[in-house]
Each structure stands twice: as structure tokens, then as C-alpha cells.
Amino acid sequence: MALLEHNMEEQEKSLNFIEQIVEKDLAEGVNDGRIQTRFPPEPNGYLHIGHVKAICMDFGIAEKYNGVCNLRFDDTNPAKEDTEYVETIERDIAWLGFKWGKIFYASDYFQQLYDLAIMFIKQGKAYVDEQTAEQIAEQKGTPTEPGVASPYRDRPIEENLRLFEAMQRGEIEEGKMVLRAKIDMANPNMHFRDPIMYRIITSHPHHRTGTKWKVYPMYDFAHGQSDYFEGVTHSICTLEFEVHRPLYDYFIDQFSGPNFCGLSPYGPNYRPKQREFNRLNITYTVMSKRKMLQLVKEGLVAGWDDPRMPTVCGLRRRGYTPSAIRTFMDKIGYTKVEGMIDQGLLEHTIREDLKETAPRVCAIFDPVKLVITNYEGDGETIVAENIDGHPELGTREMQFGKELWIERGDFLEEADNKFYRLSPGGREVRLKASYIIQATGCEKDANGNITTVYATYDPNSKSGTEGGNRKTKATINWVECKSAVDAEVRLYDRLFAVENPSADERDFRELLNPDSLKVVTAKVEASLAKAKMQDHFQLLKQGYFVVDDDSKPEHLILNRTCSLKDNYLK
Ligand code: ATP
Ligand code: MG
Numbered sequence: 001m002a003l004l005e006h007n008m009e010e011q012e013k014s015l016n017f018i019e020q021i022v023e024k025d026l027a028e029g030v031n032d033g034r035i036q037t038r039f040p041p042e043p044n045g046y047l048h049i050g051h052v053k054a055i056c057m058d059f060g061i062a063e064k065y066n067g068v069c070n071l072r073f074d075d076t077n078p079a080k081e082d083t084e085y086v087e088t089i090e091r092d093i094a095w096l097g098f099k100w101g102k103i104f105y106a107s108d109y110f111q112q113l114y115d116l117a118i119m120f121i122k123q124g125k126a127y128v129d130e131q132t133a134e135q136i137a138e139q140k141g142t143p144t145e146p147g148v149a150s151p152y153r154d155r156p157i158e159e160n161l162r163l164f165e166a167m168q169r170g171e172i173e174e175g176k177m178v179l180r181a182k183i184d185m186a187n188p189n190m191h192f193r194d195p196i197m198y199r200i201i202t203s204h205p206h207h208r209t210g211t212k213w214k215v216y217p218m219y220d221f222a223h224g225q226s227d228y229f230e231g232v233t234h235s236i237c238t239l240e241f242e243v244h245r246p247l248y249d250y251f252i253d254q255f256s257g258p259n260f261c262g263l264s265p266y267g268p269n270y271r272p273k274q275r276e277f278n279r280l281n282i283t284y285t286v287m288s289k290r291k292m293l294q295l296v297k298e299g300l301v302a303g304w305d306d307p308r309m310p311t312v313c314g315l316r317r318r319g320y321t322p323s324a325i326r327t328f329m330d331k332i333g334y335t336k337v338e339g340m341i342d343q344g345l346l347e348h349t350i351r352e353d354l355k356e357t358a359p360r361v362c363a364i365f366d367p368v369k370l371v372i373t374n375y376e377g378d379g380e381t382i383v384a385e386n387i388d389g390h391p392e393l394g395t396r397e398m399q400f401g402k403e404l405w406i407e408r409g410d411f412l413e414e415a416d417n418k419f420y421r422l423s424p425g426g427r428e429v430r431l432k433a434s435y436i437i438q439a440t441g442c443e444k445d446a447n448g449n450i451t452t453v454y455a456t457y458d459p460n461s462k463s464g465t466e467g468g469n470r471k472t473k474a475t476i477n478w479v480e481c482k483s484a485v486d487a488e489v490r491l492y493d494r495l496f497a498v499e500n501p502s503a504d505e506r507d508f509r510e511l512l513n514p515d516s517l518k519v520v521t522a523k524v525e526a527s528l529a530k531a532k533m534q535d536h537f538q539l540l541k542q543g544y545f546v547v548d549d550d551s552k553p554e555h556l557i558l559n560r561t562c563s564l565k566d567n568y569l570k
Contacts, residue, residue, distance in 0.1 A: 046289070072104040198218065220247050308492055321536075362398070364479050491519070
């Protein structure tokens with residue numbers, strides 16, 4: 001642990017390896033000193049915290065080096081994409097506090113990409129293959145054995161042109177033909193073994209271009225070219241794309257440098273460069289849109305924004321703040337080594353954030369009534385600090401009176417001398433921010449359950465007065481009965497019961513934590529009735545909570561963000 005903390009401090013002081021690359025490029029005047037990045041989500045799901053790592057990098061580099069970061073939707077697979085996702089992705093990035101330059105879509109380049117494909121065919125660099133996906137896969141070979149050439153590999157250029165155009169006119173059935181780059185079936189990099197550039201998709205209209213296109217470019221043919229058309233200088237992505245980088249460069253080589261054909265305003269010397277960093281993986285959760293979609297579709301969570309989900313909107317609803325999420329990204333840093341981050345670190349980060357800012361309030365989860373027998377009058381208002389010892393963070397009013405709710409566990413009819421809270425026998429206990437009381441007895445129902453606790457109070461012991469300085473061994477929470485508000489409290493815990501659901505041989509849906517949500521009705525201070533959506537609180541002794549999106553003045557709902565206990569530091 002000490003070592004990890006040390007590394008984190010080191011990282012905070014020094015540049016990460018991508019920043020080092022950028023500074024070197026700037027010093028050497030690469031791409032005329034321009035810095036342009038992009039964040040390229042596929043609109044086929046909601047953003048998750050893994051994406052945030054990429055967002056912090058892409059936008060962070062642009063911010064730090066006076067560049068621009070554009071948002072580009074990588075929408076090349078109409079079967080999976082939707083405008084719903086486009087909208088939520090924009091909303092989530094804005095919520096995180098990042099500003100994009102322009103919004104682009106890979107689909108904006110469908111015509112240019114098609115024209116490039118035609119150019120490749122005419123130059124003898126691409127061919128139409130009629131084999132099935134299985135046949136093509138079988139012929140790929142292995143990293144140590146060369147692949148086998150397709151029987152269609154040497155088709156005449158004219159025939160390739162005619163067939164590719166027929167594919168785009170919708171004359172060829174989906175799955176029957178693909179366009180492949182003719183590169184090298186023996187290359188040790190498998191991605192060079194005649195990768196697929198285009199496939200036919202006619203079964204789903206595209207969310208932006210409708211049915212105009214029947215052929216759609218594959219990732220490898222679309223991504224680098226899109227970067228190029230936009231003028232991206234640093235195309236930063238995750239490590240699994242490192243093996244794609246030579247292909248990224250190969251495609252761009254075909255129309256830049258000595259082969260420049262005017263496709264960029266930045267001239268022949270301009271080149272985007274791909275750089276890769278390690279993906280974020282976090283324990284006790286999954287980091288894949290596909291799996292998250294399954295959880296949502298099968299009703300295993302309440303939606304993409306279920307507070308147990310690692311999505312940005314789920315984290316928000318759970319009570320995570322943009323600043324805590326960004327701090328977390330700073331702490332974990334960027335390297336070239338894949339690993340797994342302890343979810344405890346994420347929880348630690350939000351706990352540290354809320355510790356400084358969240359007002360403290362009393363909430364009683366398992367209430368029993370306390371009657372102060374010697375208290376006269378209609379009650380009084382107590383002014384308590386939102387955070388003890390921090391008057392600058394404001395105060396709130398607490399209603400006090402003769403009848404209070406206290407936690408059932410704070411009273412024991414018979415206690416040994418290790419129990420410092422309420423018990424008959426003269427022990428003094430302070431009621432949070434108010435008076436000192438002594439229990440005198442209790443009343444029970446026919447089953448022996450305590451229904452009422454009786455106590456007396458010392459009118460000269462009020463906090464904030466001279467008598468308020470008197471020490472007690474325990475302080476307990478309370479909420480005045482008449483003014484108390486009921487709150488639905490959702491106690492969230494980790495979504496999965498196992499540390500690494502993705503590495504488990506069982507189906508990930510069998511690994512869900514059965515106790516990831518418990519709901520209790522709590523008695524809370526009246527001051528909470530005015531709470532608004534996304535307000536954060538510490539419910540004393542219980543944890544940090546946020547007001548849920550569905551909360552209403554007449555039905556308060558609080559979500560537990562995290563407990564008070566920090567297991568990470570241990
Ligand atoms: P998923 O595997 O969840 O479907 P994806 O990588 O397919 O995610 P994209 O929408 O293609 O999702 O990702 C957009 C960007 O976010 C890419 O640059 C990708 O590298 C980055 N990204 C995705 N997941 C992570 C992660 N876990 N850690 C860091 N960056 C990520
Ligand atoms: Mg992807």
C-alpha cells in the first residue's frame with residue numbers, strides 16, 4: 001500500500017507517458033505544433049467509468065496543451081447504434097465538466113471512405129471476397145503460420161469495382177460478400193492478413209443516414225481515416241489497439257506523404273499518430289457495454305442509471321461527483337501495463353470528497369421512541385453546524401422536543417460497563433448537538449420488544465452553552481418525533497459478489513451480489529424535506545447519501561453513496 005501511494009505521488013508530480021510524447025512532439029514542431037485529440041465513443045451504450053479514463057486523457061491533453069478535443073461518434077455499425085446513446089453520451093461528458101470543440105460522426109465520412117475504398121480497388125489494393133466469415137477466419141493462419149490466400153484474391157480490378165458497387169446498391173445479400181484490403185497473408189501481424197474493410201448491412205437502417213448505405217466500413221478502415229479527415233494529431237486509445245497501429249499507419253500511408261492526394265488541408269506532412277494506454281478495470285464490476293446492456297435488458301438492474309452500475313449516469317445517481325471521479329483518474333494514472341483497480345480506491349476517493357463538503361444530518365434507521373420525562377413545553381429549535389467545527393460551512397435548524405426517535409441499538413435495558421450508550425443506571429449520554437440525558441427505564445409490548453425508552457435530561461447541558469462542554473463517553477443521534485420525515489433509504493452495495501466477474505468461468509449474471517440493494521424507511525430530520533435532487537449528505541454514523549432523481553418532497557428517497565468505513569486505507 002505504501003508503495004502504491006508513493007507511486008501515485010510520483011505520478012502526480014511527473015508527466016504521464018502520453019504527456020511526455022506530446023511535449024516532445026511540440027518541441028520538435030510535429031504537425032506544426034497543433035494539438036488535436038478526439039474522444040470516439042460508439043453510440044451503442046452508455047458511457048462507463050472506463051470511458052471516463054479515456055475522456056480525461058483526450059480532453060485533458062487538449063486542455064493542458066491549448067489544443068482541441070472533438071467528440072466523434074464512431075457510428076459504423078447500424079445494427080447496434082441509436083440516437084438515444086448519442087444524447088446520453090453528450091450529456092454525461094458535459095456533466096463530467098469537459099467541453100468538446102466540434103461534434104463529428106464517422107457516418108459524416110461514409111462518402112469519403114467509400115471513395116477511398118474505390119481508390120484502393122483501382123490501385124489493386126482491395127478485392128471483393130465471396131467466402132463466408134468462417135472460411136475467411138480459417139484461412140487467417142496463426143501468428144507463426146502464414147495464412148492461405150482467398151480464391152478471390154486476384155480478381156480483376158474491373159470485377160472488384162463492379163461487385164463493390166453492386167454491394168452498395170443493395171444487390172448483394174448481407175453476409176455474402178466483403179471488401180478486403182490486399183496486403184499480406186503471411187505478415188506476422190495478423191491484422192495485415194487482408195483485413196476486411198467493408199461489409200454489407202441491409203437489415204438495420206442507420207440512425208443518421210437511414211438506408212442510403214448498404215456497405216459499412218469496419219473499425220480499422222474507418223477510425224484512422226476519420227482521424228485524418230478531421231486533422232487529429234494524437235489519436236489516443238487503449239492498449240488492445242496497439243496491434244492495430246501498423247494497419248492504422250498502413251491505410252494512412254496510402255494517401256499521405258508521397259501519396260498525398262489532397263484529402264487533408266494540412267498537407268502531405270500531416271499525420272495522426274495513434275498512442276495506447278492501459279484500460280481501466282475495477283474489482284467487483286464489469287466494464288463492458290455489452291454486459292451492461294444485458295443487465296439492463298434482463299431487468300437485473302433498474303436501468304443504465306441504476307446506482308450500482310459503473311456507468312457515468314449510475315455513478316452520478318449513486319452520489320459520485322465529477323471532481324471525485326476526476327481525482328480518481330489522476331490517482332490511477334496512465335501506463336502501458338494492464339491491471340485491476342480496487343473498487344475501494346474509488347469509494348475512498350468519493351468519501352474523501354464528501355467528507356469536506358456533505359452536511360451532516362441525523363437519520364434513524366431502526367427507530368425506538370425516547371420520552372424525556374422532565375422536558376416541559378412545546379420544544380425548541382437547535383442550531384447545529386452542518387459540519388462540526390466548520391461554522392463557515394453553515395448551520396441548520398434541528399427541532400427538539402419531549403419525544404424523539406433514537407436508534408434501537410443505542411439503548412440496552414441491561415448493559416455491562418463496556419456499553420457507553422443509553423442504559424438505566426446513571427450513565428450520561430449526549431444527544432447529538434443538544435442535551436445530556438440519562439435513561440430511566442423502558443416499556444415493552446406483549447412480545448417483550450421495547451416500545452418506549454424513558455430518560456431525563458439536564459437543562460444546563462445544552463451544546464454551545466457552558467454546560468455543553470461537559471464530556472460524555474457516547475453521543476447518540478436523534479430525530480424529534482413530530483417533525484420527523486420518513487425517507488426511503490436505498491442501501492447500495494457492490495453489484496458483483498466476486499472480485500473479477502470477467503475472469504470467472506461462470507456466467508457473469510450468476511455472480512451478482514444478492515445483497516447489492518436493501519431498502520429501509522428511516523426517520524430523518526425535518527431539514528431534509530427541503531433537499532433537492534443530487535444534494536449530498538452524511539447521515540451520521542450511517543454513511544454518505546445523495547437525494548435520488550425520483551425523490552419528491554412528499555416521498556424523500558436517499559441513495560447510499562458509500563459507507564463511512566474506509567477499508568481501502570487498511
Ligand atoms: P466496451 O468494451 O465497453 O464496449 P468500447 O471500447 O467498445 O467499450 P467505445 O465506445 O469504442 O467502447 O470506446 C470509446 C473510447 O473509450 C475508446 O477510445 C476506448 O479505448 C475507450 N475505453 C473504452 N473502455 C475503456 C476502459 N475500460 N478504460 C479506458 N478506456 C476505455
Ligand atoms: Mg469499441
